[in-house]
Amino acid sequence: MTPDPAETQDDARRLAPAPVLDVDPLIDDPDTRIVVCCGSGGVGKTTTAAALGLRAAERGRKVVVLTIDPAKRLAQSMGIDSLDNVPRKVKGTEGAGELHAMMLDMKRTFDEVVEAHADAERAAVILANPFYQSLSAGFAGTQEYMAMEKLGQLRARDEWDLIVVDTPPSRSALDFLDAPKRLGSFLDGRLIRLLTAPAKLGGRAGMAFLNVGMSMMTGTLGKLLGGQLLKDVQTFVAAMDTTFGGFRTRADATYKLLQAPGTAFLVVAAPERDALREAAYFVERLAAEDMPLVGLVLNRVHGSGADRLSAERALTAAENLEEARIVDQGGGKAGLRNSPDTYGSSESPAHVPSESRPDESPSSGPADTADESPSSATPDRTVDQLTAGLLRLHAERMQLLSREQRTRDRFTARHPEVAVVQVAALPGDVHDLAGLRDIGSRLAAGRPELP
Numbered sequence: 001m002t003p004d005p006a007e008t009q010d011d012a013r014r015l016a017p018a019p020v021l022d023v024d025p026l027i028d029d030p031d032t033r034i035v036v037c038c039g040s041g042g043v044g045k046t047t048t049a050a051a052l053g054l055r056a057a058e059r060g061r062k063v064v065v066l067t068i069d070p071a072k073r074l075a076q077s078m079g080i081d082s083l084d085n086v087p088r089k090v091k092g093t094e095g096a097g098e099l100h101a102m103m104l105d106m107k108r109t110f111d112e113v114v115e116a117h118a119d120a121e122r123a124a125v126i127l128a129n130p131f132y133q134s135l136s137a138g139f140a141g142t143q144e145y146m147a148m149e150k151l152g153q154l155r156a157r158d159e160w161d162l163i164v165v166d167t168p169p170s171r172s173a174l175d176f177l178d179a180p181k182r183l184g185s186f187l188d189g190r191l192i193r194l195l196t197a198p199a200k201l202g203g204r205a206g207m208a209f210l211n212v213g214m215s216m217m218t219g220t221l222g223k224l225l226g227g228q229l230l231k232d233v234q235t236f237v238a239a240m241d242t243t244f245g246g247f248r249t250r251a252d253a254t255y256k257l258l259q260a261p262g263t264a265f266l267v268v269a270a271p272e273r274d275a276l277r278e279a280a281y282f283v284e285r286l287a288a289e290d291m292p293l294v295g296l297v298l299n300r301v302h303g304s305g306a307d308r309l310s311a312e313r314a315l316t317a318a319e320n321l322e323e324a325r326i327v328d329q330g331g332g333k334a335g336l337r338n339s340p341d342t343y344g345s346s347e348s349p350a351h352v353p354s355e356s357r358p359d360e361s362p363s364s365g366p367a368d369t370a371d372e373s374p375s376s377a378t379p380d381r382t383v384d385q386l387t388a389g390l391l392r393l394h395a396e397r398m399q400l401l402s403r404e405q406r407t408r409d410r411f412t413a414r415h416p417e418v419a420v421v422q423v424a425a426l427p428g429d430v431h432d433l434a435g436l437r438d439i440g441s442r443l444a445a446g447r448p449e450l451p
Contacts, residue, residue, distance in 0.1 A: 018412045021295035021419035023443045027056040027162065031262055034155065037297075038167045039268035040278040044299040044423075046074050047430050047439060048268050049166040050101070054090075054433065055440030056162050057099035064100040064154060067166040068147055074101065077431050085109060085150075092433050100160070109146040110136040112153075131232040143168050145251070152254040177258075177289055264294045267418075271301050271404035276411045283415050295419035296411075297443065302404060302425050304397055311398035318391035321384045 026032055037049040046069040053065035064087050067074055075083045078090045083103035090099040114132075115123050126132050136142065147168060154163050257263065265286055269279035279296060286293045412420070423442045430436055 019295075019417070019419035021297070021421040023052060023055070023421065023440075024059070026264055026294055027052060027061065028059060030161065032162065032264055033262040034151070034163045034165065034257070034264070036165045036167060036258070036263065036265045037268050038265060038282055040275055043268050043270045043275050044297075045069075045268045046166045047077075047436070048266070048297050048299065048423075048443070049164045050074055050077065051430075051436045051439035051443060052266075053099055053101070053162075053164040054093065054436045055443070056164070057090075057093050057097035058095035058437070058440075060095060060097045061161040062098045062100075062159075063162045063164060064102065064160045065164045065166065066102055066104060066147070066150060066154065068104050068143065068168040069166060075103070077436055078433065085112075090433075097161075104143070104147055104150055106143045106146045107136045109150050110142070113149060126236065129232055129236045131236040135236075148254045148258075149250065152250055152257065155257060177255075177285065177291075259290050259292070261292065263292055265291050266294060266297055268297045268299060270299050271407055273407055276407055280411055280414055283418055293418070295421065298408065298420055298422045300425040301422045302397070302400055304394070304401060306394065307398065307401065309394065309398070311395040311402070314391040314395040314398065318388040318395070321388040321391075 027035070035049075035052060037045045037052070039045050046067055049065055049067065053063045057063045065074075067083065072082070075081065078099075078101055079092055080088050080090065080101065083101055085102060085105035085108045087100040087102045090101055093099050111127060114126050118126060144167075147165070151163065151165055154160065267279050267282045267286075269275045283293060283296075408420075412418075421443055423439060426435075426438075430439060
């Protein structure tokens with residue numbers, strides 16, 4: 001029998017070499033202190049981070065999961081009413097470890113930074129400043145920067161064995177890795193330096209500088225931004241001047257922490273073209289920044305227990321079943337008698353039931369009507385229809401598997417050094433610790449994958 005070309009091609013793809021990622025040695029290693037889950041939005045980063053945290057805790061480590069996702073599903077899956085900027089202990093875990101979870105409150109974290117690096121009076125002025133309130137709530141890159149700020153705070157406390165970070169749902173790795181640099185550039189920018197110059201000079205000299213040296217600039221900015229907004233900016237900058245250096249110092253320290261041996265990056269993706277293209281970019285960017293990448297988590301991978309039946313063969317079988325209904329094989333005699341072409345014809349059915357009398361017309365026998373009604377062929381036709389439908393569904397499934405495999409092979413060919421672990425697509429969302437525990441088991445290499 002000649003092998004099906006489609007099956008041979010699929011088998012060749014399955015044999016493509018790819019390193020296998022095992023998360024257990026990673027989370028068991030006491031030297032691993034930070035695991036960062038990154039990737040594009042909607043690929044399961046939050047669930048992956050939570051599952052890793054739970055598995056590490058149940059294997060004996062004291063873990064905190066820092067999520068940036070504002071959705072409530074993580075809190076619900078962990079049995080917590082709500083998450084906030086304070087780590088909350090998760091109940092119901094098994095084993096000797098502990099699991100805590102928290103959700104980044106961007107503005108509250110910014111407020112904590114101000115309160116920690118300014119005296120009470122200056123902190124009050126900053127927190128009440130309208131420009132600061134806008135900056136802390138929505139400045140581009142603030143969420144990413146505050147995520148790194150909170151990570152630095154957690155690591156400095158040295159309270160947890162392992163910190164698992166769910167990064168913001170950014171479209172690009174630049175957003176997370178470059179946030180400290182962008183905020184530092186803003187704080188070091190020419191406009192900020194000009195606005196802080198009068199405050200640095202102080203006293204009458206500062207006022208003279210402001211009145212003479214900056215009159216033209218402030219007049220122009222006042223027309224563009226509005227006088228009150230400009231005043232708010234100047235007040236904010238003057239009050240924040242002593243904390244600017246702290247921002248940059250901590251950002252640099254956290255950036256170096258991400259490059260340290262105790263940190264591990266996991267890129268999370270789905271087996272889709274756009275998601276894996278983004279994952280490839282993450283991998284390249286992490287390598288360029290000397291960030292320690294440990295592998296790729298490929299979520300929501302589909303499978304089939306009948307993958308030896310190719311899509312082409314399934315479609316051919318479905319077509320054969322559907323074409324067979326053109327000739328009514330199940331009730332041919334009844335169909336022949338009921339066909340308009342047979343009325344008035346000298347042709348007669350090949351078989352006449354013994355109950356029929358010779359003087360009766362073929363269509364008048366009550367026994368024939370009962371025994372050979374068209375409904376007697378319905379079960380066979382229904383079975384054929386159902387079988388053809390199932391074959392077409394199987395063909396669609398196999399085509400999906402083939403697309404996913406090709407997409408993954410393109411990524412593997414581009415980055416053969418990246419270890420990969422596949423997590424099967426589940427029929428529903430993860431909504432409790434049992435679901436997270438199941439995901440954690442699937443993340444461990446050698447675990448059986450279910451379709």
